Amino acid sequence: MLHTRLRPLPRVAGHPSASSLSGATPGCDEEFDEDPEDLFASFIQIPHLFPDDIPHIHGDSGQHLIYSSPRYGDIQIMVPSYPGQKEDRKLQAHFLWSSGMVVAEGIEHADSESNSGDEELEMWKVRGEKVLELGAGAALPSITAALAKASAVTITDHPSSTALGPSGAISFNVKCNLSRPECGAEIDIRPHEWGTTLTSDPWAVSNKGLYTRIIAADCYWMSSQHKNLVRTMKWFLAPTGKVCVVAGFHTGRAIVAEFFQTAVKMGLEVEKIYERDLNSSLEEGELRREWVNEREGEGVENRRRWCVIAVLKHASSPSST
Secondary structure: OHHHHEEEOOOEOOOOOHHHOOOOOOOOOOOEOOOHHHHHHHHOOOOOOOOOOOOOEEOOOOOEEEEEEOOOEEEEEEOOOOOOOHHHHOOOOOOEEHHHHHHHHHHHHHOOHHHOOOHHHHHHOOOOOEEEEEOOOOOHHHHHHHHOOOOEEEEEEOOOOOOOOOOOHHHHHHHHHOOOOOOOOEEEEEEOOOOOOOOOOHHHHHOOOOEEEEEEEOOOOOHHHHHHHHHHHHHHEEEEEEEEEEEEOOOOHHHHHHHHHHHHHOOEEEEEEEEEEOOOEOOOEOOEEOOOOOOOOOOHHHHHOEEEEEEEEEOOOOOOO
């Protein structure tokens, strides 16, 4: 099961608790407190003890987690810290989302030589590609893409996100995991507000149409931002590039369906789309079903278990919206 790859680290000895961190970023090699009570308190958030409960979020503000990759080893991820900032927490960046883990698993699986001829994994291949992640948060997909030898990886989040900056979670996660000799990707960390500064931001102007892979995992819960998100996707996407969309249904299936409808109206095309059971994994065999805009009798428990995976590209007759 995919979620069993994730385990929490207890608090760092000599540091405040994870939930109270505000810019303090413990180093990768610091010793962690092995107090049994702290271990259980953090461990219970992960479905090792309760495998039938499929969470869509993991960790908490400022917490350190280990994502165990069969290909790249242990990847230490610090969840962005939002200590008591109600407005900033509306960005929902103070968690590691299951959708990000789905992307990370797909990228590493596609990077394996034993899977080199698998057409089903083509959508996850990033080797030699120029990758852009939108709404990155903890940036696990970007970290994995860099380890999979993408040529360049740009990690973006909202300008108000505390994940950005030299003491933010993104910088920590990059420094902690991408100092390995085998990682030769060019890494760039950028603030970006979807769809609003495309013609005024020098970085956005200079990178228009240059990204061959765009990753957007669980960025769809605000329907008011769908048009802006699509504008950003279209702006940065290379002519033959692909957008990887992964979304859970924790805010309802209708909101996710609305995004796809908006994307198509604005000039993107759905190349591939299906639903995946989060209880399954690529290694053990992915459990899929057809994507539908509405699923009769779908309850909250069943909805939490599934996500939608899609590949978008520029439509052959693009809209100017």
